[in-house]
Structure formats: C-alpha cells, structure tokens
C-alpha cells in the first residue's frame with residue numbers, strides 16, 4: 001500500500017474521534033498533530049506532481065553553474081558596464097562554458113572580490129542560472145501547496161506554516177519585534193554604507209539611498225561578515241576571524257566537528273553517536289554532485305543522526321558546524337518523546353540551539369582559550385570590533401530573515417499575484433532591508449528563486465525567530481552559569497548548570513507549547529519572544545554606532561537607489 005494511502009487511512013481513523021473534548025491535555029495535543037496530514041492529503045497524482053516539482057526546483061538550484069567573469073567582454077564604448085552583453089535573448093550566457101558552482105566558487109567570489117563589475121556580473125549570472133528558470137514551476141507549486149493546505153483545513157499554505165507557532169497572529173507579533181529592532185539595523189546599515197562609499201565612491205554607493213546588494217559579501221546580502229576588511233571599526237586590533245589560525249594549525253573538517261562536539265559535552269550534553277561519525281558527509285565529494293547546502297538529519301531511530309556539509313576550513317564553517325550540531329543535539333534530547341512530539345517546541349527553537357553555543361564559542365577569550373587567538377586584550381576597541389562582527393551576522397540578517405516569508409505568505413494568500421512576484425520581492429528588499437539590485441529587474445526574473453529555501457520549500461521565518469530567541473537562551477544560560485558582567489562577554493563553556501537548564505527545555509520536544517518551554521527557560525519570567533536580551537547584548541555597539549553616525553543620514557531614501565529595481 002502506498003505510504004500516503006496508509007497515512008490517509010490512519011488520518012481518517014484519527015479524525016473520527018471527538019478528540020477536542022478529551023480531558024487529557026497530552027492526548028488532546030497528540031491528536032491535534034496527528035490529524036494534520038499535510039501534503040499527503042492530496043490525491044495521489046497531485047502529490048506526485050508536487051513532489052516532482054520541488055525535486056526539479058531543488059535540482060535546478062543545486063546544479064546551477066555560471067561562467068567566470070571576463071572584464072574584456074562587457075564594455076559599452078563609454079566604458080560603462082553593458083548589462084545586456086553576453087546574455088542571449090533567453091538570458092543565457094553566451095560565449096562561455098559555465099563551470100562555477102555556488103559552493104564554494106561563487107560564494108567565495110561574492111565574499112572576496114572587491115571589483116563591483118565582477119560582483120555585478122556574478123550576482124546577475126547566478127540569478128539567470130538558478131532563479132529565472134524556476135518561475136513557472138514555482139507558480140504551479142504554489143497552487144498545489146495551497147490545495148494541500150486547504151485539504152488540511154487551512155486557508156492557504158502560509159496559514160499552515162504559521163500554525164507551527166500556535167499563536168493567533170504571528171505576523172503581528174513579529175512586526176512588533178521588528179519595529180523595535182529596526183532602528184538598530186538602520187544604524188548598522190548607515191555605518192556600513194559609509195564605509196562602502198569610502199571604498200567604492202558615491203557613484204557606486206549612494207549617500208542616503210539603499211546599499212547595492214552585490215557589495216555586501218553575500219549572494220543575498222543576508223549576512224555582511226565578509227565586508228569586515230572594509231568596515232571593521234578599529235582595523236589592526238583583535239579580530240575574531242580565526243581562519244588563518246585554523247589553517248596554520250592544520251585543522252581539517254573532522255577536527256572542527258570534534259571541537260564543536262566538545263563544547264556540547266563540556267555542558268554535560270550528549271556526544272555525537274558512533275554512527276554519526278561513520279555516516280555523516282562532511283566534505284564535498286569529488287565523484288558526484290551533492291546538495292552542498294548544509295543540513296542535519298534525524299533518522300528517527302534514536303541512534304542514526306547525520307550532518308551533510310561541504311565543509312571548508314573557515315571561521316564561518318566552524319559556526320555552521322555548531323549550528324548543524326545544535327539540530328542533532330535537539331534531535332537526541334527529545335528522542336524518548338512519543339514520535340509525534342519529536343520536534344522542536346517551534347521551528348525557531350530548533351534553529352537557535354547551535355547558535356546559542358556559538359555565541360559563547362565566538363568570544364575572543366574562548367577562542368584564545370582553545371588556542372585559535374592570541375594576545376587578546378580587554379580594550380574598548382577590541383570589544384567594539386567583536387560586537388561589530390557579531391552584528392554583521394546577527395543584526396544584518398534580521399530584515400532578510402523576516403522578509404523571505406513575508407513575501408511567501410503574500411504569494412500563498414494571493415495578495416501577491418503571479419504578475420508581480422519579482423516586483424513585490426524588491427519592494428520588500430528595498431523597504432525592509434535597504435538594499436537595491438545592481439541592475440534593473442523585471443517580471444521575467446525570479447530573484448526569490450535564487451535563494452535555496454524557495455525552491456527547496458523550506459520555511460524561513462524560523463530564522464528570524466531564532467535570531468531573537470537565541471539571545472533569550474543565551475541570557476538565561478549565562479545566568480545559570482553564574483556569569484557576571486556584560487552579556488557579550490559571557491561564555492557558558494563547561495557549565496553543567498547551563499547544560500542542565502538547556503536539556504530541561506530541549507528534552508520536552510513539542511510535548512508542550514513553546515510558550516511553556518520559555519517559562520521553564522526563564523524560571524517563570526516570560527512566555528513570549530523578547531528583544532531585551534539582544535538589545536542588552538549589543539548595547540555598547542548601539543551607543544558607538546549612534547556616535548559614529550552623527551552627521552550621517554540614517555535610513556535610506558528608495559528614490560536614491562543607484563538602480564531603480566523595475567525597468
């Protein structure tokens with residue numbers, strides 16, 4: 001019998017019970033989950049079509065390649081970049097063989113190149129190869145995803161996704177959080193824009209307009225850590241980029257994984273099981289194409305857990321290893337729960353676990369204690385440098401983490417129709433993130449499709465929530481560890497008290513609403529998402545940025561964009 005047939009029969013059985021009147025809260029909670037069948041509620045042939053569509057889009061994305069940039073071919077007589085040279089009428093690159101993959105080649109160019117023309121070319125070529133081809137498939141996908149959601153009693157796929165958070169108005173709650181955090185983002189944005197303008201000039205980077213998206217060191221401008229050579233407040237002082245140390249000390253990916261594991265066990269949490277080390281894939285294979293986007297896998301048998309990551313020996317990948325291992329640790333902590341409760345209290349919690357430990361592991365003193373940094377001084381400048389690099393990751397990300405699903409929820413609800421998919425994407429990118437495209441975009445383009453989570457159909461609001469809640473976790477674990485002093489100096493390494501508190505929350509899985517898990521985490525203080533800890537963590541940097549930005553235009557005028565997005 002088809003898995004979905006089996007599922008459907010079980011589902012029908014469960015829905016015959018008047019489970020909403022059951023007195024036992026746990027049993028009622030179990031039924032509330034098991035009666036949601038998800039996409040298996042679709043008729044067989046539509047389920048087949050939906051699965052094939054997502055697989056096709058993931059394959060297109062994961063195998064997309066672009067050509068090397070060659071500056072000689074793309075000039076107008078006046079020397080300006082010729083947007084439209086070298087791409088044929090279907091926007092395929094001409095006169096070259098596409099050989100560069102997103103990881104690691106294209107990611108490295110976006111991180112390292114300081115040539116705006118090369119960056120613009122690579123930014124565009126990636127979207128031609130990975131985004132544009134998905135547009136029609138995505139439109140059909142939305143129809144099927146909405147049909148499946150309606151068969152489960154939701155008005156559309158966005159409502160189905162938001163139901164994971166068990167709250168009436170998730171969007172409103174998140175908007176309130178963003179309204180409080182937005183000024184902090186605008187100050188970071190203003191300072192980074194000034195430093196980029198000093199490097200590239202006013203013709204490339206506007207004084208009071210949005211920042212062109214190709215100059216921020218990342219294909220989606222979602223984290224800005226790779227601009228730090230241009231933006232670090234006090235150059236020459238201690239920087240927490242330990243890539244050079246890792247390479248000099250002969251670190252290989254396996255050592256980096258062992259290092260992360262040791263942080264977890266130092267808290268009294270579980271080591272990775274034997275099978276993890278035998279079955280994980282931690283370096284990009286040379287004999288076949290794999291989906292290099294890092295991922296953590298729970299095989300639901302209490303012993304088989306794996307990470308797939310095309311690991312490079314860099315600081316960024318060391319952080320990612322902590323992130324992925326955080327998923328595995330959570331999977332392990334709730335493995336004794338009934339199957340239906342083996343999930344994060346909400347998806348944002350699952351994304352936060354690894355990042356919480358990385359907040360401690362990234363501190364200059366921790367890196368020095370494990371030999372990856374030396375002569376760390378306690379000067380004000382080093383403190384600001386450290387907070388600034390953390391902000392390039394954690395603060396820069398907030399509007400992007402918010403807008404991806406704002407866009408998707410509107411597409412699912414029909415508020416954004418299929419004739420304005422790209423225009424709406426750029427409206428959100430301009431208004432929330434203050435970034436603009438390096439060349440005009442139109443409705444033939446499909447720029448959201450050039451971001452993994454859209455073709456892969458992985459929800460994204462979980463990351464916005466994680467970046468807030470991980471600082472709540474950090475604050476409470478630091479208190480449990482007996483930390484005194486500024487929150488950004490805290491390192492919970494080796495604290496079994498912190499580890500026990502974390503385990504008490506993680507072992508619940510999804511057996512209790514996440515609001516109750518927060519009450520346990522905060523010893524009864526709060527059951528809501530709270531931006532106070534992230535604001536406390538970055539307080540010294542906020543003061544510093546405000547003093548630096550005196551005289552700067554803080555925020556951005558969309559009208560001042562170097563390139564107006566829709567031609």
Ligand SMILES: CC(=O)N[C@@H](CC(=O)O)C(=O)NC[C@H](CC1(C(=O)N[C@@H](Cc2ccc(O)cc2)C(=O)O)CCCC1)C(=O)O
Nearest residue numbers: 222223293294295296297298320323324327350351355463
């Ligand atoms: C079977 C399965 O799918 N498992 C899930 C996990 C689970 O549900 O158990 C899973 O492995 N998802 C993959 C995804 C990978 C990454 C990602 O996509 N990150 C976001 C956002 C972000 C950005 C900066 C940052 O510091 C943290 C996050 C992006 O890169 O845009 C890439 C590197 C980091 C995390 C992940 O681990 O979340």
Ligand SMILES: [Zn+2]
Nearest residue numbers: 323327350351
């Ligand atoms: Zn994750």
